[in-house]
Amino acid sequence: MRTVLRICGVPRSTYYYRLLHPEPQRPAGKGRPVPGFSYDQTGTQVTDGRIQTWLRRLVQGPNAAFGYRKLTVLLRRKHGLLINKKKVYRLCKSLNLLAPKREKMSVVPRKIANNRVVTGANQLWQMDIKYGYVTGQRRHFFLASIIDVFDRNIVAYYRGSTCRTPEILKTIQKAIEARKVGQREIPLILRTDNGPQFISKAFHAYCEQVGVEHERIPPRTPNKNAFIESFHSILERECYQRHCFESNEEAFAEVDRFVHYYNHDRIHGSLYDWPPTEYLRRVQTGMLSPKTLAL
Incomplete structure (x- = not known):
């Protein structure tokens, strides 16, 4: 061990101090913890589980091709939720409802006549x-x-x-x-x-x-x-x-x-x-x- 510490340039006192005083483990991810609910327009808490149920129902109908942004609009209109598209994206991702991204087509420069x-x-x-x-x-x-x-x-x-x-x-x-x-x-x-x-x-x-x-x-x-x-x-x-x-x-x-x-x-x-x-x-x-x- 002494040889390894000498090769790495780490003082023995530092090594043994870290063994006796380990740093506390930080939780994965940064920022505030996920609350697990959202509010509707009446101020009532709606759990993520219930929102996920609504999402499943939405994508079973004619809106099956919708992405998370349009699903956000429908959640706001149909259920009065105060929810942003980032959270809807996270919930859709957890339910595996997100369609694979379409490949971007190469952009070819072209001149368009703006005459109307x-x-x-x-x-x-x-x-x-x-x-x-x-x-x-x-x-x-x-x-x-x-x-x-x-x-x-x-x-x-x-x-x-x-x-x-x-x-x-x-x-x-x-x-x-x-x-x-x-x-x-x-x-x-x-x-x-x-x-x-x-x-x-x-x-x-x-x-x-x-x-x-x-x-x-x-x-x-x-x-x-x-x-x-x-x-x-x-x-x-x-x-x-x-x-x-x-x-x-x-x-x-x-x-x-x-x-x-x-x-x-x-x-x-x-x-x-x-x-x-x-x-x-x-x-x-x-x-x-x-x-x-x-x-």
Whole structure:
């Protein structure tokens, strides 16, 4: 031992003093101890165990894809909890409810033309077509959707085994009737990509007839149609990947359910955590200040 102490340069008196006077063990972690409860709006204590039960129930329904931040919003609204997202994260982690982090995509520098300022509903719509797959029939189906950039509502959509220009035109007409958009001084903008349905003579003639200004994004620039692309990404992740469709009827019914849920119930982070329909109602009644978008 003397040789070891000499090699390490530790005096013998220091070594033996530490043996006789060991430092007390500190508890793992730093900061104040976890209280094990939170308060609701009435000042009542709610135990972590009960909060965990609520979390389990929340993720068993249509909110299964939500992360801890949106679950925090639901706990506050449904149960009146005074709780922050950090604690919800800790409780979700203890229940193994956190989804694995998605890999970040590499950021590629690109120039975006910010030539539109959107201040209200029915100023700019985006439209695109997405595929779905019916496993039982081993074939794809089509979904054509129109989103209002301002309030993120899916104003109209079409799903079917084919998707040609006539179906696209009927979908636009459905959206115009749903939003009561007629001929006006400042025309509604409809933005699409360069799919064959959107560059046809019939499509161009129809837009002129109903007073809709059609604009197409440049090739290979889906970022200019970001809002409808985002919706289709959510649809893929929270609907398509969670079901194995055996028939077109089953697939169409699930798409109908999801679009209704998206418009009326699914909270949206960029809309003050309100669903699109509720956000638009609150803006129109003066309860919320509208968000101006430049794109």
